Amino acid sequence: MRWSKVFIPTLREAPADAEAPSHQFLLRAGYIRQVAAGVYAHLFLAQRSFLKINQIIREEMNRIGAQEFYLPALNPAELWKESGRWDQVDVIFKFKDRNQHDLCLGITHEEEMTNIARSELRSYRQLPQIWYQIQEKFRDEPRPKSGLLRLRQFIMKDSYSFDLDEAGLDVSYQKHVDAYHRIFERCGLRFLHVEAFSGMMGGKVSSEFTAPAEVGEDSIAVCDCGYAANFEKAQSRPAPVDDLPGDSPPEPFATPGKKTIDDLVKFTAESPARMIKTLDFFVESHPVVILLRGDHTMSETKLAMTLGTDVFRPATPEEAFALHGAHLGSLGPVGLKGVRIIADLALEGRKNLLAGANRDGEHLRNVTPSRDFQAEFADVRQVEEGDPCIQCGRPLRVTKAIELGHVFKLGRRYSEAMHATVLDEQGKEVTLVMGSYGIGVERILSAAAEQNHDKDGLFLPRPIAPFEVILTAANMDDAAVRAAAESLYDELLKHRVDALFDDRDERPGVKFKDADLVGVPFRITVGKRKIGQGLVELLERSTKQATDVKLPEVIPALRGRLGC
RNA sequence: CGGGGCGUAGCGUAGCCUGGUAGCGCGCUUGGUUCGGGACCAAGAGGUCGGAGGUUCAAAUCCUCUCGCCCCGACCA
Numbered sequence: 247m248r249w250s251k252v253f254i255p256t257l258r259e260a261p262a263d264a265e266a267p268s269h270q271f272l273l274r275a276g277y278i279r280q281v282a283a284g285v286y287a288h289l290f291l292a293q294r295s296f297l298k299i300n301q302i303i304r305e306e307m308n309r310i311g312a313q314e315f316y317l318p319a320l321n322p323a324e325l326w327k328e329s330g331r332w333d334q335v336d337v338i339f340k341f342k343d344r345n346q347h348d349l350c351l352g353i354t355h356e357e358e359m360t361n362i363a364r365s366e367l368r369s370y371r372q373l374p375q376i377w378y379q380i381q382e383k384f385r386d387e388p389r390p391k392s393g394l395l396r397l398r399q400f401i402m403k404d405s406y407s408f409d410l411d412e413a414g415l416d417v418s419y420q421k422h423v424d425a426y427h428r429i430f431e432r433c434g435l436r437f438l439h440v441e442a443f444s445g446m447m448g449g450k451v452s453s454e455f456t457a458p459a460e461v462g463e464d465s466i467a468v469c470d471c472g473y474a475a476n477f478e479k480a481q482s483r484p485a486p487v488d489d490l491p492g493d494s495p496p497e498p499f500a501t502p503g504k505k506t507i508d509d510l511v512k513f514t515a516e517s518p519a520r521m522i523k524t525l526d527f528f529v530e531s532h533p534v535v536i537l538l539r540g541d542h543t544m545s546e547t548k549l550a551m552t553l554g555t556d557v558f559r560p561a562t563p564e565e566a567f568a569l570h571g572a573h574l575g576s577l578g579p580v581g582l583k584g585v586r587i588i589a590d591l592a593l594e595g596r597k598n599l600l601a602g603a604n605r606d607g608e609h610l611r612n613v614t615p616s617r618d619f620q621a622e623f624a625d626v627r628q629v630e631e632g633d634p635c636i637q638c639g640r641p642l643r644v645t646k647a648i649e650l651g652h653v654f655k656l657g658r659r660y661s662e663a664m665h666a667t668v669l670d671e672q673g674k675e676v677t678l679v680m681g682s683y684g685i686g687v688e689r690i691l692s693a694a695a696e697q698n699h700d701k702d703g704l705f706l707p708r709p710i711a712p713f714e715v716i717l718t719a720a721n722m723d724d725a726a727v728r729a730a731a732e733s734l735y736d737e738l739l740k741h742r743v744d745a746l747f748d749d750r751d752e753r754p755g756v757k758f759k760d761a762d763l764v765g766v767p768f769r770i771t772v773g774k775r776k777i778g779q780g781l782v783e784l785l786e787r788s789t790k791q792a793t794d795v796k797l798p799e800v801i802p803a804l805r806g807r808l809g810c
Numbered sequence: 811c812g813g814g815g816c817g818u819a820g821c822g823u824a825g826c827c828u829g830g831u832a833g834c835g836c837g838c839u840u841g842g843u844u845c846g847g848g849a850c851c852a853a854g855a856g857g858u859c860g861g862a863g864g865u866u867c868a869a870a871u872c873c874u875c876u877c878g879c880c881c882c883g884a885c886c887a
Contacts, residue, residue, distance in 0.1 A: 258836060258848065259822050263880045283879065335887075354887060388811075388885055396886085463886085652887075684887080720846055755847040762847090773846060 247713070249748040253290055256760050266461045268695035269393025271704050275764045277691075277712075284390025284398035291764065292691070294712035296401065299433060299690050300380050302709060303403045306429045310421040312376040312405055317358050319382050323348030325357040329663050337385040351384035356660045356682055359406040363678060364666035370410050370676070373668065374418055378405030380687065392461055394688040395648065401687035408661075408678045410670060415655055415679045419451075422653050422683045426455050430650060433690050434707020436697055437650060440466055441475040443547055451655040455685075456647035457693035464649050467642045469635035478547040481625060482633030482642055484539065484592035487519040489599070496580055496610040496618050498603045505575030507540045510600065510609065517541075522593065522601040522613065524577040526561035526569060529553055533561060533569050537579055537589040537615075538627060540600075544590075545628035552588060552624045570604045578602030579619040580610060589621035648693045651685040695765070698788065704765030705787040713746040714808055716766040720754040720773035730782070730797060731772045737801055743808070762787070768807060770800055 253276075260270040272278045277292035288296060304314065323340070326332035332340075332350075339351040352358065359377055367375065383402045390396050407418035423439070430437045435457050442454040454476065456464050465477035475481070504513050511518050521540030526533060527549070534553070538544055550556040563574055569585065570577045578601035579587055593599075597614040615621060631644040660666070661678040670676045691710065698705050708714055717738065719731035731749070738745040746766060748757050754773070761769050771783040771792075782800050785792040786807070795803050 255820085257821055261821065262823090263816080265881070280879085331887095337886075356887090383887095385887085389881095389883090391881085654887085682887090723845080753845055753847090753849065755845090755849080758847045760848085771846080775846080 247746050249746060250750045254760075254764065255289070256763055264393065266392035266395065266692075266696070267699050268395070268461070268692040271695055271699055271763070271765075272393055272692070275704060277765075278394065282398075284387055284396065286394060286397065291712040295691050295706070295710050296687060298710050298712075299687055300401075300403075302432045303380065303429055303685060303687070306425045306432070307376075307378050307403070307405065309428075310376065310425045312378045312425075315359075315377050315379045316381060317352070317355055317379055319352050319384060321350050321352050321358060323350060325361055325664070326350060329357050329360075329660055331357070337387055339384050339386050352381075353383055353385050354402070354682070354684065355379070355381075355404055356406065356656070356680075357664070360660045360664045360666050360678075360680070363406075363408050364661070364664055367408060367666070367668050367678070370668050370670045373408060373410050373678075374414050375408045376405055376418060376421070377408075378403060378683075392692075394692040395461060396463070397688060403685040403687060405683045407681040407683075408666075409680075410668070410676060411679055412657075415657070415681055419653060419655055419681050422681070423453070426651050426653065426683075426685070429685065430455055430457075430690075433694065433710050435650070435690065435693055437693075438466060438468060438474045438647065440468075441479050442652065443476060443479050443551070453653055454649050455651040455653075456649050457689075457697065458645050458647045459693055459696035460646055461696055462646040462648040464647045466645050466647045467629055467631075468645060469638060469640055469642050471635060471638035471640065473635050473637045473642075477629065477644060478545060480629045480642070481636040482629040483636055483639060484542070484627075485519070485634065487517070487539075487596070489520065489597045492598060492612070493614075494598075494612045496613050498605070498608045498610055500607060501576070501609045502607045504607075504609070510540075514600065516600060520599055522578065522599050524579060524602055526566045526577070527558045528561055528565065529555060529558045533565065533585055534558070535569075535579060535582060535585055535587045536626060537587065537593055537621060539590065539592045542590065542592060543628045543630070544626055548624075548626045548628070549588075552626055570602075572602065572604045572606050576602040576604065576606050576608060578604050578610060578613070579621065580604065580613060582619065587619065587621035588626060589615060589623050590627045591623050591625050592627060593621075594623045648689055648696065649686070650689050650693060651683070653683045654681060656680040656682050698765075702759070703763035705767055706765040708767045708808060711765055711767050713766045714744040715746070715768040715770060715804060716761045716764070717745055717747045718754075718757050718761055718769055718771045719747075719749055720757065720771060722749060722751050724774040724777075726777050727772050727774050730777050734770065734772065734782070734797075734800070741801055741805065743801070743804065743810075768804060770804065 255276040257274045260274050264270040264273055278286045281287050338353055343349055380403045384399050387398050390398050409415045409418055437455050437457045439455055442452050467477050467480035468474045504510050507518050518540035523538040523540050525536040567573055593615050599613045601610050601613045603610045632641045635642050658677050661680055666678045667675045694706050695704055717735055719727055721727045735747045767787050769785040780797050781794045783792050784795050784803055
């Protein structure tokens with residue numbers, strides 16, 4: 247393409263409402279323009295990138311035997327009511343047609359795909375199936391943000407697997423995990439595959455692929471040994487604590503006015519790791535008492551997992567008083583009757599701890615779990631940066647990351663609700679076992695932009711950059727430069743190099759600045775001084791390393807760098 | 811949904827407190843000079859100051875309502 251003929255509206259300054267680097271540069275480089283909050287027009291350069299990204303996705307999905315579909319974004323309400331999500335999910339764009347029928351725009355397509363599966367799949371002989379599409383999704387997000395990072399309309403590659411049993415699902419799931427690794431690898435991203443929570447999608451096992459970046463919304467705990475998990479789900483070994491010896495029974499002591507762990511630490515000079523923190527919650531009308539080590543923080547997500555529901559709330563001070571016979575500050579587990587007590591794993595096997603005495607102004611020492619009170623032990627603690635890795639014991643790091651893709655073992659959540667069954671070998675009706683797998687296409691581009699920019703602009707990975715090379719003719723009015731550039735451009739096209747020829751009648755400075763901005767990984771510069779010696783310049787954008795190359799050698803040199 | 815900020819030409823902004831014909835830089839058009847890191851000179855085009863209502867002789871400016879956008883938090887398949 248000749249720059250003089252195409253529309254690449256670069257900006258010298260970033261629009262004031264763009265903050266994230268990917269947002270600023272995609273605007274400045276003329277990739278995108280905003281239409282509304284969380285809604286963007288993809289201009290020429292963006293569309294070229296997306297076509298390349300989609301092609302990579304397609305190739306890798308096809309490679310695992312997935313079949314490409316294209317379902318409508320416009321969905322009748324019936325299916326969503328059947329699965330229960332019409333009322334459960336609040337980001338659905340809902341509206342009525344002229345006949346007052348409820349419709350919505352698809353947020354994802356479990357319902358639609360399951361609907362096809364149930365009406366068409368009859369026999370185990372037809373399994374497994376993997377169906378996918380690259381299609382628009384609509385979500386009425388409470389807070390769209392950061393350019394293409396959180397959109398209300400976005401492109402998703404979503405796929406759905408249908409298997410006869412769990413073993414089959416495991417295979418389909420693993421195929422996706424492998425495909426996703428190849429996709430993100432080929433897109434040139436730095437990424438992590440991490441354990442995750444399934445949230446409202448339903449199902450038990452899920453993991454996500456994330457790209458480390460400052461502006462990411464996910465927090466990821468990572469370790470050098472390869473362990474990586476969503477912060478909400480991450481586990482760690484609690485730092486070991488030496489408990490005091492002895493088997494004395496709990497002994498009350500006065501702690502007037504000491505209400506917090508901090509107060510108690512100052513008052514007793516004991517380590518908070520030797521204290522028990524007591525938190526009361528209610529699940530519907532049932533109280534649940536949560537115990538944690540004094541220096542630990544509870545993870546609401548893990549508690550939700552343990553309780554099997556995310557509908558719970560902290561007890562009011564009055565409710566806590568009714569349960570313990572004491573006010574907040576002196577709550578403890580000893581002597582509680584008929585209440586479910588969940589103790590964090592960090593309290594298992596410990597002895598002689600400090601806890602509230604359930605009498606105002608008093609605490610107990612020598613409290614030993616399982617002797618002085620009974621509790622279920624579960625992991626309800628949020629990890630902290632520096633905690634020993636659950637696998638190898640080295641300190642965990644916490645990093646921000648962009649969620650690129652998420653893979654779920656759904657199980658029978660949708661197939662059961664929508665009666666999607668086939669007959670097995672014995673002629674018995676069997677409910678399909680499903681998986682669902684998503685990739686955010688815009689997020690691949692934004693993550694690449696976040697990971698590959700400097701003060702002057704973008705340098706996208708070659709496979710997803712809108713062009714592979716930009717041919718800059720520094721002086722179009724110089725006959726020798728012009729002739730050399732024109733013939734180089736022809737040669738590049740002949741060699742099927744994806745080239746953008748900056749043939750504009752602009753000053754060299756303007757062209758160099760624009761070339762730096764637009765995210766093309768290589769630049770060939772033809773200038774009037776060097777062309778006299780038969781030389782042109784080959785520059786790698788990411789490092790800005792430039793080398794002078796003899797004119798006939800520049801295309802082989804470039805192709806070598808491009809790996810083709 | 812809670813908190814904060816902002817809407818003035820394509821982009822960045824001044825003017826608003828203290829009401830009196832809307833200004834600057836970049837970009838754009840034309841002519842000339844220039845030409846390896848966002849040139850210079852000259853002449854131009856371009857704005858219902860987000861919208862509605864009100865106060866006033868007079869509103870970008872004051873008041874009320876409203877719409878939109880951004881950021882933090884909540885939420886997040």
